[in-house]
Amino acid sequence: MHAAIAGAGIMGRLLAWRLLRAGWRVSLFDRDPPEGGGAAAYTAAGMLAPWAEVESAEEAIHRLGLRALALWPELLAELGTDGDFHQRGSLVVAHAGDRADYRRFASLLAARLPGAEHCRALDGAALAALEPALAERFGEALHLPGEAWLDPLVVMSALARALRASGAVWRRAEVSRVGVGFVEAGGIRYGCDWAFDCRGLGARGEVPGLRGVRGEVIRLHAPEVELCHMVRLMHPRYRLYVVPRRGRDFVIGATQIESDDPGPITVRSALELLSALYSLHPGFAEARVTATAANCRPAFADNLPRLLAVPGLLRINGLFRHGFLLAPALAEAALARIAGAASRCEALFFEEVPA
Ligand SMILES: Cc1cc2nc3c(=O)[nH]c(=O)nc-3n(C[C@H](O)[C@H](O)[C@H](O)COP(=O)(O)OP(=O)(O)OC[C@H]3O[C@@H](n4cnc5c(N)ncnc54)[C@H](O)[C@@H]3O)c2cc1C
Structure with missing residues (x-):
């Protein structure tokens, strides 16, 4: 299976990594190089704080955050970095x-x-x-x-290295459209089995309400x-x-x-x-x-993330102030959805959308 992922911030990179590990071929499209750029991920403080965030977030964020927090240590070990991860509270x-x-x-x-x-x-x-x-x-x-933190800059570089070493193709280009089975970038339409839109705020033209x-x-x-x-x-x-x-x-x-x-x-x-x-x-x-x-x-208006799905296209967006807190769990849920399996965040965050 071939995945084309538009946007290589924290969500796009983590999803790419999980898909590669599951045996997919992966092409990533981003306007920036793998070493740095304008992704919100580069500004994040890297707090993994599912308890304190409950003050201003839904309990569903807490539950999803707990799942992601449990996934981070294993993920960092796979990536060959400590990520400057500390679970000291x-x-x-x-x-x-x-x-x-x-x-x-x-x-x-x-x-x-x-x-x-x-x-x-x-x-x-x-x-x-x-x-x-x-x-x-x-x-x-x-x-x-139980709260933890990591260094987003260390994690973003580790992901870039691991993706390159595992054969992901990085296409540096402006993406103009993402649709069922394709990504359009730099005036070329690239076909794939599944297209993933992880452009964060850059997806505003195609994702209403962001x-x-x-x-x-x-x-x-x-x-x-x-x-x-x-x-x-x-x-x-x-x-x-x-x-x-x-x-x-x-x-x-x-x-x-x-x-x-x-x-x-x-x-x-x-x-x-x-x-x-x-x-x-x-x-x-x-x-x-x-x-x-x-x-x-x-x-989005309710500050909750969304996985907007139609066969051949999945948009993951609205990570708000919880990109690092949630991305591993959202990537897990995305893979489960593609495989047709039930997922932990099925009911709350998934939405079926017209193509
Ligand atoms: C000040 C601040 C502090 C934060 N602190 C935390 C924190 O402590 N903990 C936490 O969990 N989260 C935190 N966050 C939130 C976190 O940074 C975001 O939730 C997360 O980065 C969103 O991930 P994303 O992959 O969806 O988007 P992004 O990280 O923004 O990545 C989007 C990618 O898509 C690319 N792109 C966009 N449009 C196009 C296009 N048309 N063509 C090609 N490429 C395109 C961009 O170049 C970018 O690489 C913080 C955010 C900010 C701003």
């Missing part, structure tokens, strides 16, 4: 003035996901033992021990700060998360703005993110900003 903190927000988060999580094991309330002593860097400014925290949700992140090097967990700071106006990287590097994110403008970070967003960051730990004052980035998350 998240800590949620708030300053004294923002305790109402913190309490609301805690009670929402408890109501939506009952059970004590996935969310532990820490007092000051327990927090100091777990993450000493936070103990100076925070007297309590919520610990979500919108962009702008997000901005800041990368820093902070030699004076040591964090072993992802950290979320609750705040009434803007939320902050900090994801540790190797060598005391950190990714700080992220804004969420109803806009499809992918232009550079604004002064206002940088000020808000950096002031919130500085309030987390004084050592961030001397941190060096190494990069800023902005991009648009592809999303």
